[in-house]
Amino acid sequence: MNNTYVLIGILTMSLITIFLRFIPFIFLSNKKEYKTLNYLSKVLPSAIMGMLVIYCLKDINFESTRNFVPALIATLVTATSYLYKRNTLLSIISGTMTYMTLLQFVFN
Amino acid sequence: MKDTFKKGFIDTLPVMTGYLVLGAGFGILMSTNGFSFIHSLLMSVFIYAGSLQYLGITLLSSGASIISIALSSFLVNARHILYGVSMFSKYKNTGKMKPYLIYALTDETYSLVSSSNNKDYFFIVSLLDHIYWILGTIFGSLISNIISINTEGLDFVLTALFIVIFIEQWLTSKDNFSAITGLVLTTLCLIIFGKNNFLIPSMILIVSSLLLFRKKGNDNE
Numbered sequence: 001m002n003n004t005y006v007l008i009g010i011l012t013m014s015l016i017t018i019f020l021r022f023i024p025f026i027f028l029s030n031k032k033e034y035k036t037l038n039y040l041s042k043v044l045p046s047a048i049m050g051m052l053v054i055y056c057l058k059d060i061n062f063e064s065t066r067n068f069v070p071a072l073i074a075t076l077v078t079a080t081s082y083l084y085k086r087n088t089l090l091s092i093i094s095g096t097m098t099y100m101t102l103l104q105f106v107f108n
Numbered sequence: 109m110k111d112t113f114k115k116g117f118i119d120t121l122p123v124m125t126g127y128l129v130l131g132a133g134f135g136i137l138m139s140t141n142g143f144s145f146i147h148s149l150l151m152s153v154f155i156y157a158g159s160l161q162y163l164g165i166t167l168l169s170s171g172a173s174i175i176s177i178a179l180s181s182f183l184v185n186a187r188h189i190l191y192g193v194s195m196f197s198k199y200k201n202t203g204k205m206k207p208y209l210i211y212a213l214t215d216e217t218y219s220l221v222s223s224s225n226n227k228d229y230f231f232i233v234s235l236l237d238h239i240y241w242i243l244g245t246i247f248g249s250l251i252s253n254i255i256s257i258n259t260e261g262l263d264f265v266l267t268a269l270f271i272v273i274f275i276e277q278w279l280t281s282k283d284n285f286s287a288i289t290g291l292v293l294t295t296l297c298l299i300i301f302g303k304n305n306f307l308i309p310s311m312i313l314i315v316s317s318l319l320l321f322r323k324k325g326n327d328n329e
Contacts, residue, residue: 008174012177013155017181034193041193046277052270104258
């Protein structure tokens with residue numbers, strides 16, 4: 001892996017994250033921009049999470065059962081366990097364990 | 109100060125569990141994807157944002173362009189603006205600690221500091237959470253170098269994390285227009301542009317349609 005590329009990538013992610021955290025403390029005097037910022041920071045998260053869920057599942061295809069059944073079952077396990085228990089860690093662990101087990105032992 | 113420390117420590121125990129586990133997961137995934145210990149450490153110290161760091165593994169190992177890394181960082185972490193807006197007056201007179209408090213304002217830290225007015229408490233909670241995250245990362249990186257575990261499928265941690273956050277946001281928001289926008293537009297872009305090129309068009313389409321269909325009432329809530 002190209003070390004310079006990785007370091008630039010990490011630097012980019014760091015700077016943008018830091019910038020986002022500091023934005024309100026720097027710019028909070030301009031009312032109009034503040035409104036747009038406030039609006040975007042309210043509606044963007046759920047849209048982006050929807051996008052990221054799809055992004056994570058992008059490698060699914062129907063050429064063989066291995067390429068979609070484990071992901072589908074693990075997604076259902078994660079979602080239903082969360083709907084019942086509302087416990088982030090529990091759902092992440094059970095979903096991931098399901099996926100790893102299916103991939104390594106059932107659809108191997 | 110001693111009492112504040114004790115309260116801060118007890119309050120952050122749930123965060124400690126979460127950060128140690130997710131931090132360790134991050135460290136393990138970084139190592140198995142061929143990144144060095146230093147890379148993992150740099151990310152956890154300086155980015156210090158779970159979803160983006162996990163996404164960063166995928167982006168960096170697939171050789172994504174710096175522009176798409178920048179755009180993804182912006183969009184994934186845009187919610188941090190809201191935390192800053194909300195903590196603006198509480199953090200106003202925190203003196204020398206202020207830059208660090210803003211720097212370390214994560215989702216979990218925000219959920220604790222937002223209900224306090226004590227600046228020592230702000231600092232202790234922010235610092236402890238940051239330390240848990242870094243310790244988790246170090247632990248994960250070390251463990252994957254010592255014992256070899258079959259990590260095939262471990263990357264589902266990221267998928268599960270996003271599914272959980274997505275459902276939580278779905279359940280707590282009054283209007284699911286933006287959630288549906290995200291799902292539908294991204295799926296469309298995936299079909300049209302293919303799995304290697306759909307991220308940037310999706311982001312552009314999502315932001316423009318959210319701005320286009322902005323409802324007047326949403327501004328002043």
